[in-house]
Amino acid sequence: MKSLKKYWLAIITSPLFILSVASTYALEYEELPDIKPGIVSIQIQEPVRNVGYTVGDILTRNMTITIKKPYQLIDESLPIIGYERRYKGQLVGIDLSDLKHVKKEHSDDVTHTLSLSYQVFTNNLVAKHGSLPQEYLRIINTQTKEVVKYRIPSWDFAISPLSIYGAVKIESDMSGFRGPLLLDNSNLKQYLKVLLTVLALSLLGLLYILGKYTWLPRMGGPFAKSYRLIRRSPNTPQGLQQAITSMHQSLNTTAGMSVFGGNLNEFFEKKPSFKPIKTEIEQFFALSRQVFFEPNAKHDIGHEPIKWLARFCRRCRDCERGLIPDALDSKV
Amino acid sequence: MSDRLLADWRQHALTLETEVNKVVVGQQNPVRLITIAIFARGHVLLEGDVGVGKTTLLRAFTRGIGGGYQRIEGTIDLMPNDLVYHTYLGEDGKPHVSAGPLLMSGEDLSVFFFNEINRARPQVHSLLLRVMAERTLSAFNKEHVFPHMIVFADRNQVEKEETFEIPSAARDRFMMEIPIVVPNDDDIMSGLMFDTRFHNVDTLIDTVKPDVLKFDELNAFSGVIQESVEASKTLEKYALNLWKATRKPTDFGIKVTNVDMNRLVLAGASPRGMSMMLRAARVNAWLNERTAITPEDIHAVFHETVAHRLVFSPVYEMRRTEIAREMLSNIINAVAAP
Known part of the structure; x- marks a missing residue:
């Protein structure tokens, strides 16, 4: 029970303690002497604009402070993140939200790179002044143990209201910060996306049609179609006739003329890529002659002409695609 | 035998x-x-x-x-009777009639x-x-x-x-x-x-x-050749298509350079002509030791048996030889067998 009372007492008294410590720091700074000129040099990079900020915005000051030895920055004097600043007892509404500190020692001095980010927690019905507060740093002379102060100057800016107070005729408001008034175009964007998709699909379809119904060059040619048909052809006289007819049609389509055993040289002149399979083409015409015209004629294709035709057609397909045909004895 | x-x-x-x-x-x-x-x-x-x-x-x-x-x-x-007979005065001073070239043998x-x-x-x-x-x-x-x-x-x-x-x-x-x-x-x-x-x-x-x-x-x-050399159904269809192409070349997409194909052909090959073409094709097959006609046998005689039978529009008659050759070549290139 006693310990519980202790906790409550600590919770209640802690803000009072913090407040008393803060006021003690302020008093300490006022009492400390300023550092002599020439010891500390500073370069500050302020935010790019000094107007147009409102509640929630974060403003960052980047600064490089160089302190000559034997003076040295007391790190504990750097601003405290989250510390609420007051002016004449009122909260100013600009708090340090982030601090980055990089220290680099040289032979004669030390360079401190500070990045101070302040967040605006205040607003008004009309524009009002705001400022990133001045900060005091304590610096100690390491030889004499004398402690002095250095002031980082404040930076003024304007805090804008979130909305304009009262009735405003928007067309007459020529504020450059407002930006152009935009119409809602989300439906049009959606519509545009749909149309672009349709256009893309149409172009793909057109490409497919112009490519003679093939997705890649030299694919889906006459012999590729014949090959699919011949592989499905039954091993019957009708199937054989159908397969040979399909091969004839493919040869004719490829040559752009009717190809016969008597004009093969003309065919090879037109399509030199088929020259490697000249012997097989002649064998094919001998087979065709036996099947369609002269049953007594002989050919040297063997007893399974359908299988031979499938292999032959695949070689023709290779020639059609500009490839070197596979060996005829490879498996289907 | x-x-x-x-x-x-x-x-x-x-x-x-x-x-x-x-x-x-x-x-x-x-x-x-x-x-x-x-x-x-x-x-x-x-x-x-x-x-x-x-x-x-x-x-x-x-x-x-x-x-x-x-x-x-x-x-x-030259008159027709010059082919059949000729008359002359003989050594006896009398007119004589002797057989002309057609009858002489x-x-x-x-x-x-x-x-x-x-x-x-x-x-x-x-x-x-x-x-x-x-x-x-x-x-x-x-x-x-x-x-x-x-x-x-x-x-x-x-x-x-x-x-x-x-x-x-x-x-x-x-x-x-x-x-x-x-x-x-x-x-x-x-x-x-x-x-x-x-x-x-x-x-x-x-x-x-x-x-x-x-x-x-x-x-x-000749009769023995015609009876012994056969023609398959596929070849019959092929020959028929060739015949049709000589009659209506536009149906087969035949074109000839600088010729209006709709006006070119007045009459295609005659039935007698196509019959003669197949007789000749059979002989060609026999000479090449074949027992049946192939498309190559028809091609071997196609121009020579068909070209002179085509009847062209008079405006194209002056270019008959050139047009007939190109048209028949295109027919062979366009008609497929099988």
């Missing part, structure tokens, strides 16, 4: 070709075509420039075939050679039409028959002066019209100029082995 008969006769035919090729050089294709016509029992019209060897070629064949050979020159004043007439046929009048063409179609002639109150006769004729298409165009009905009686052109081979051309054996045609013809064929057996053997 039939196979042996076919092989024996094939050997005779090839011997005849060899003999003719010895005296008429660089003309292998026309020689083959005339051989085909002889065994298909069809009349032949040769077409070519002056002095290219048409007459020599026909005389060489005539010697090889054997049988009676008669010849007449086409002139503008009687039934043994195997070759009737009509030189420069397009110089003869239409009346002569008319008589010749009947003789060619029916191989008969009525004269002196008697029907004369020429069962073994083949008419060889030639014409010069370039020279038009004092000539009569052979009507399409007369052209259709010829199985083939064969173009004779000067060979392109330099050696052959040089030989024709400098080889003295070509200077005397009579002596040259005498070097051809006579009577290689038995002219009076050709009709019967």
Whole structure:
């Protein structure tokens, strides 16, 4: 029970303690002497604009402070993140939200790179002044143990209201910060996306049609179609006739003329890529002659002409695609 | 027996070709075509420039075939009766009538050679039409028959002066019209100029082995060829499509350079023409030791059996040879088999 009372007492008294410590720091700074000129040099990079900020915005000051030895920055004097600043007892509404500190020692001095980010927690019905507060740093002379102060100057800016107070005729408001008034175009964007998709699909379809119904060059040619048909052809006289007819049609389509055993040289002149399979083409015409015209004629294709035709057609397909045909004895 | 008969006769035919090729050089294709016509029992019209060897070629064949050979020159004043008889005053001072070239050899007439046929009048063409179609002639109150006769004729298409165009009905009686052109081979051309054996045609013809064929057996053997060489259904369909293409080339997408195809053809090949084409194709198959006709056999005789039968619009007649050749080539390229 006693310990519980202790906790409550600590919770209640802690803000009072913090407040008393803060006021003690302020008093300490006022009492400390300023550092002599020439010891500390500073370069500050302020935010790019000094107007147009409102509640929630974060403003960052980047600064490089160089302190000559034997003076040295007391790190504990750097601003405290989250510390609420007051002016004449009122909260100013600009708090340090982030601090980055990089220290680099040289032979004669030390360079401190500070990045101070302040967040605006205040607003008004009309524009009002705001400022990133001045900060005091304590610096100690390491030889004499004398402690002095250095002031980082404040930076003024304007805090804008979130909305304009009262009735405003928007067309007459020529504020450059407002930006152009935009119409809602989300439906049009959606519509545009749909149309672009349709256009893309149409172009793909057109490409497919112009490519003679093939997705890649030299694919889906006459012999590729014949090959699919011949592989499905039954091993019957009708199937054989159908397969040979399909091969004839493919040869004719490829040559752009009717190809016969008597004009093969003309065919090879037109399509030199088929020259490697000249012997097989002649064998094919001998087979065709036996099947369609002269049953007594002989050919040297063997007893399974359908299988031979499938292999032959695949070689023709290779020639059609500009490839070197596979060996005829490879498996289907 | 039939196979042996076919092989024996094939050997005779090839011997005849060899003999003719010895005296008429660089003309292998026309020689083959005339051989085909002889065994298909069809009349032949040769077409070519002056002095290219048409007459020599026909005389060489005539010697090889054997049988009676008669010849007449086409002139503008030639009359039909000049082919049948001629009259003269004999030594006894009396008028005499003797047989003309058509009747002189009687039934043994195997070759009737009509030189420069397009110089003869239409009346002569008319008589010749009947003789060619029916191989008969009525004269002196008697029907004369020429069962073994083949008419060889030639014409010069370039020279038009004092000539009569052979009507399409007369052209259709010829199985083939064969173009004779000067060979392109330099050696052959040089030989024709400098080889003295070509200077005397009579002596040259005498070097051809006579009577290689038995002219009076050709009709019967021709029937054997036609019966023994078969035509498949696929080939029948192919030939039918070729015929249709000659009649309506636009249906098969046939085009000829600078020609309005809708106006070009007035009449395509005739049924007789297509029948003759297949007779010739059968003989070609036989000569190539085949037992059935293939598309290549038709191609071998297609131009020569069809081109002269096509009837073109008069505006295109002047370019007949060139247009017919291109059109028929395109037909062969367009019609597929199977």
